[in-house]
Amino acid sequence: NLTTQLAQVTFDGPLLNASGIHCQTKEELADLAATSNLAGIVTKSATLLPRTGNESPRYYDLAYGSINSMGLPNLGYPFYLDYVQQETAKPTILSVAGLSAEDVLEVLMDVQDSDYQGITELNLSCPNVPGKPQTAYDFVATRKLLERVFAFFTKPIGVKLPPYFDLVHFDQIAAVLNDFPITHVNTVNSVGNGLVVDVEKEQVVTKPKGGFGGLGGAMILPTALANVRALRQRLNESIAIIGTGGVTSGADVFAHILCGADMVSVGTQVIKEGLGVYDRLTEELQAIMAEKGYESLSDFRGQLREL
Ligand code: ORO
Numbered sequence: 001n002l003t004t005q006l007a008q009v010t011f012d013g014p015l016l017n018a019s020g021i022h023c024q025t026k027e028e029l030a031d032l033a034a035t036s037n038l039a040g041i042v043t044k045s046a047t048l049l050p051r052t053g054n055e056s057p058r059y060y061d062l063a064y065g066s067i068n069s070m071g072l073p074n075l076g077y078p079f080y081l082d083y084v085q086q087e088t089a090k091p092t093i094l095s096v097a098g099l100s101a102e103d104v105l106e107v108l109m110d111v112q113d114s115d116y117q118g119i120t121e122l123n124l125s126c127p128n129v130p131g132k133p134q135t136a137y138d139f140v141a142t143r144k145l146l147e148r149v150f151a152f153f154t155k156p157i158g159v160k161l162p163p164y165f166d167l168v169h170f171d172q173i174a175a176v177l178n179d180f181p182i183t184h185v186n187t188v189n190s191v192g193n194g195l196v197v198d199v200e201k202e203q204v205v206t207k208p209k210g211g212f213g214g215l216g217g218a219m220i221l222p223t224a225l226a227n228v229r230a231l232r233q234r235l236n237e238s239i240a241i242i243g244t245g246g247v248t249s250g251a252d253v254f255a256h257i258l259c260g261a262d263m264v265s266v267g268t269q270v271i272k273e274g275l276g277v278y279d280r281l282t283e284e285l286q287a288i289m290a291e292k293g294y295e296s297l298s299d300f301r302g303q304l305r306e307l
Contacts, residue, residue: 001296002282004039004262006240007119007156007183009091011039011263014253014285014297015278018216018244018267019045019095019123019160019186022275024074026083033089037278040090042265043080045097045123045160048107050076054128054208059271060196065217065246066268067196069128069208072097077107085116095160097123099132101145112153119183120155125162127192127214134162134192136173143176150180158184158240163191163223167230174234184240186265187227190214217268221246225259232260232302250284260302 002013015038022028024044032041053073060067074080077096084092094116098104104122111120124136124145136142136159149157159182164170177185194215196205204211224245232241243261247253248269256264269277294300 002285004297006242006262007158009040009119009156011091013037013039013282014257014261014263015281016040016042016093016242016263016265017270018265019043019093019121020068020070021267021270029083029087031275033087035275035278037282038090038275039263040093041087042093042121043083043095044074045072045095045126046074046077046080046107047072047097047099048077048103050074050079054130057206058208058213060205060213061268061272062196062217062219065215065219066271067194067206067213067215068190069206069213071128071130071208072126077110081111081114081116084118085114092118094118094120095123096120097126099129101141101148104145105148108149108153108157112155117155120157121160121184121186122149122157123160123189125160125189125192127162127190128208130209134189136161139172139176142173143179146176146180146182156183158182158186158242160186160189161227161231163188163220163227163245164230165223170227170230170234174231177239178234178236182239184242184262185231185235186242186244187231188220188224188245190216191220191223216245217272218246218248221248221252221255225255228256228261229259229304247281250281250286250288253281253285254288254300257297257301258304260304262301
């Protein structure tokens with residue numbers, strides 16, 4: 001039994017797509033709706049206006065992960081808001097991003113006024129829009145934005161966070177988030193502004209921002225697990241956690257849950273392997289659970305042992 005709860009919504013299993021992965025167009029979203037062992041659908045982060053995103057090449061596959069600098073290409077929020085109100089195959093998470101606080105508030109006001117009753121996720125951590133900082137690295141700005149959001153927003157909403165690397169920063173972001181009725185945090189977004197060097201060509205591998213981009217995949221697993229664990233130790237119990245980052249196997253899914261994740265999302269590995277990855281991860285997770293004698297995710301969630 002792999003069912004899990006998030007914000008009063010029941011999911012058949014723990015696995016989600018990472019936002020941005022195969023979830024931008026109507027066709028891609030239809031593929032997700034038809035994907036077995038994918039328990040819910042997260043949309044591409046939607047902005048006020050449609051965006052074509054950054055110049056290509058803007059995604060590069062590596063043996064140890066990926067680097068991307070997509071720049072929030074998306075069809076504009078009305079498309080995704082319409083989609084989540086129609087999709088019925090699985091629960092949805094409507095991801096929303098903004099180029100300014102005003103943009104975010106305008107989009108969220110429309111979500112509030114719509115018939116959508118599902119979960120929304122505010123992306124505070126896109127590293128790839130030139131000139132725009134990652135909001136959640138600014139604790140004061142994050143608090144101010146959430147104050148403005150919760151002045152009118154009454155539907156389930158969580159936040160997508162960037163990775164933090166200093167224990168003090170975990171304390172600081174948790175202190176902000178614990179003051180608001182957020183449903184969940186999704187941790188982590190890509191590790192921002194990495195740089196991949198092609199030694200043979202003596203050049204970068206992606207075009208935007210001189211080659212700087214968000215890192216994902218196997219190389220970020222320990223960072224993702226640290227963020228899940230550190231936030232689980234600090235956030236109110238009422239705030240669920242979606243663990244994102246570095247999942248390539250069922251053991252990695254198990255590790256995320258052991259660190260405290262309620263659900264786990266998969267990005268880079270979907271690009272490498274295709275949507276069949278969710279079946280493989282589920283089989284591997286179930287094999288590990290059977291071997292250990294666990295019947296449900298709650299049997300081991302958050303139970304990581306220290307030495
Ligand atoms: N890429 C990421 O890695 N995270 C985001 O939130 C957004 C993008 C992008 O569109 O570039």
